[in-house]
Amino acid sequence: MLYRQPDRLHDHGRARRVFRMRILLGAVVSLFVILILFGRAAWLQIAQHDYYSAKAEQNRTRIVVLPPERGRIFDAQGEVVADNVATYQVQITPEHSRDVRAELDMLARVLELDSAEVEALAERIRVGRRFDPVLVKADLDEVERARIARLKPWLQGTEIVSSLKRVYPYRELLAHVVGYVGRINAEDVKRIDADAYQGTQYIGKTGIERQYEDRLHGVPGYRVVEVDALGREIEVLETVRPTPGHDLALSIDVGLQGIAAAALGEYAGAVVAEDPRDGAIRAMVSRPSFDPNLFVDGIGRDTYRALLEDPDRPLYNRVTTAAYPPGSTIKPLMGVVGMEDGLIEPDERFFAGPYYQIPGNKHRYRDWRKWGHGWVDFEESVFRSVDVYYYDLAYRMGIDRMHEFLTDFGLGQPTGIDLPGERSGLIPSRDWKRRVKDEIWFPGETVIAGIGQGYMLTTILQLADMTATLAQSGTRHRPWLVADNRGMRPPVEIERTDAWRRAREAMLAVVEHERGTANKIAAPYPIAGKTGTAQVFSVAQDEEYDAEELERRLHDHALFVGFAPFDDPELAVAVIAEHGGSGSGTAAPIARKVMDFWFGVEPDSEIQPEFSEYGD
Incomplete structure (x- = not known):
């Protein structure tokens, strides 16, 4: 018994050392965990304060982009040759949708869109920004608006908004001069300034509409609204009005x-x-000419094919x-x-x-x-x-x-x-x-x-x-x-x-x-x-x-050029009559x-x- 006493004393000392090491290790681990928690809290509450405040604010508010009114075009006598008329359109904002493809398919059935239109919309959404609304269909009638309203619980990213639609009062008469606007497509998205076109669904495609797009377009505004848990607007908190595009006066009479x-x-x-x-x-x-109003909201495939295959080439600007x-x-x-x-x-x-x-x-x-x-x-x-x-x-x-x-x-x-x-x-x-x-x-x-x-x-x-x-x-x-x-x-x-x-x-x-x-x-x-x-x-x-x-x-093609009056010319004219x-x-x-x-x-x-x- 006297021989084994030192071993017991030795074991007791080692146990105390092990215990102290464990306490120290636990303290270090606890301190490390506390530092991580404090660091994470500091990161979230200080460094990421603005981000999470914005996320929280988004649950309470929503920014609604206000597209600018496109500038009108007049002739030399003040006649309107490109105008805007009020209409209703349906658009989808990918960021607000739970399932964009499902919503597109549902809208296709409700609005009777063909597969080509749906694929074009899907491509436009794919290349665009998720918070930019994309036009699905314009010029809605009352029946279409009612159908979409009934399906609103399943169409979280879809909304009906009032808008201004481009119209050309003189149709074929000025088609090759004024040109026309069309929906912004995937190719347009790649070349335009996305911020400048927020909320905008149309862009100039031909003629004066394309040549002076920067001046006609305008600058978007926005409205900050408070929403409830279902996304319904409760109150408008702030409004910045859009800047309308510039009107243009043509020399054409x-x-x-x-x-x-x-x-x-x-x-x-x-x-x-x-x-x-x-x-x-x-x-x-x-x-011959064509009606530019056909292109504003997307021309039908059969109609477009007929224009392309017309032997007289109405889309061709002969001037x-x-x-x-x-x-x-x-x-x-x-x-x-x-x-x-x-x-x-x-x-x-x-x-x-x-x-x-x-x-x-x-x-x-x-x-x-x-x-x-x-x-x-x-x-x-x-x-x-x-x-x-x-x-x-x-x-x-x-x-x-x-x-x-x-x-x-x-x-x-x-x-x-x-x-x-x-x-x-x-x-x-x-x-x-x-x-x-x-x-x-x-x-x-x-x-x-x-x-x-x-x-x-x-x-x-x-x-x-x-x-x-x-x-x-x-x-x-x-x-x-x-x-x-x-x-x-x-x-x-x-x-x-x-x-x-x-x-x-x-x-x-x-x-x-x-x-x-x-x-x-x-x-x-x-x-x-x-x-x-x-x-x-x-x-x-x-x-x-x-x-x-x-x-x-x-x-032969018939040609004539001339000017008048001879002594003080005011008008020079050139004419070609094919065949x-x-x-x-x-x-x-x-x-x-x-x-x-x-x-x-x-x-x-x-x-x-x-x-x-x-x-x-």
Whole structure:
């Protein structure tokens, strides 16, 4: 027993040490746990105070975005051409929904949406922000609103709101100018500022609506509301009103636009009327056209397919995006460069036979007049539209000089008008053909370019601007549609020489002279103009063009450009009537009707302006 006593003492000491270590370890662990708890509490109550306060506030309040009213668009006389009307729409906010897909499927059944519409909505939601409302359907009727109201307990993220819907009172008349808005889609979301478009469901897609989207859109506002446990509004706590978009005033005159559209009649084509004094566009008609109201809330697939497959291409803006051979309308301009370069003397007589041949070449370039015109001077070459005269001038001038002058004049390049998608056209050159076609330029191609055929392509807007510049003897203004652009770019001054006067006087003779190609449109006011045709297909060397034996779609396009009054021009007009055949018989009378309306002259024949008020 005496031998084992020390062991018991030793065990007792070790037990106390173990006990102390356990107490110390427990204290450390307890302290560590306390520090973690205090740290977590500090993190939640101090560092994350704002976040959790906001979350708590969200349980009590909700921010409702107030979309801005889109700016309206007016014509030059103050007529509304793009307006907003009150309507009801249903929208879904993903953040407020328990199951977005389930809600979409339920809405599809209630509102009779097809699968393509539902998938487009799902994609729009996927790429957007969860707190941004997405338009499901606009312009709800009473039955649809009642159905959705009954299902509200199952549609937590869905709400019906009053809104403003875009409408276009003149429908087809201004579709290619004003354009249209459409629903914001997945592609739009990728390029827009999401904050600037909170609560907004529409964006400009074409025309003025797209060009001036930033000015028309406005700035969103918001309303802070108190809600109960079911999300129902109890009280409005704060309101920040949205800033409306800016209204726009166009240079277009709706009355003149309606007359121009009616004057075109059944022809596909275009009419442009420009003020040569400052470049203001007074009328811009492209026919056929379409109803832009169809696109605002999403056009049906069958309707859209019908528009796309229509052989007359109503969606195609023939003023800015269609390019045609300018034909004989460029002859006065060719005369200007010919006189300035000393290639022609305006009073010198030139024998214009039935055809022209390049020296050493047997190919015959025929005049439109089978037996030729005989001896003519410059003025006669214009008012009788003598092809052989310009074959010879073009050959001596060369394609490079022709390209240089016509390009400097504004042909074959965008005018800079304030519309999206303007096409440049083409004024060919040796370099262009070598670069694009990897071929050399042939002299025969220069000859036919002299009468505006071959590779040469211009838009009707360019021809209107060319005519306005001729009217001003070389002062060229950039055409514009929105009044704020007036004088934004200084005019281009081309050196004034006597050649401009001679060219203008020759254009006057086109209408005033008894042998002028457009003498049938002579008016109480002096009109200067030039007729032309744009070939649809080429006639072989040993064949003759016989319009009566051709299908309508193979007839030449009819062209006319002109300005009035001659001494103090106020209006320059360019017209193309596709497959109209004769510039003098088809296009020139259209221009005369447009000018008559503008100058307050009663037309010889009854013509009613084409208007299409929304809702008629």
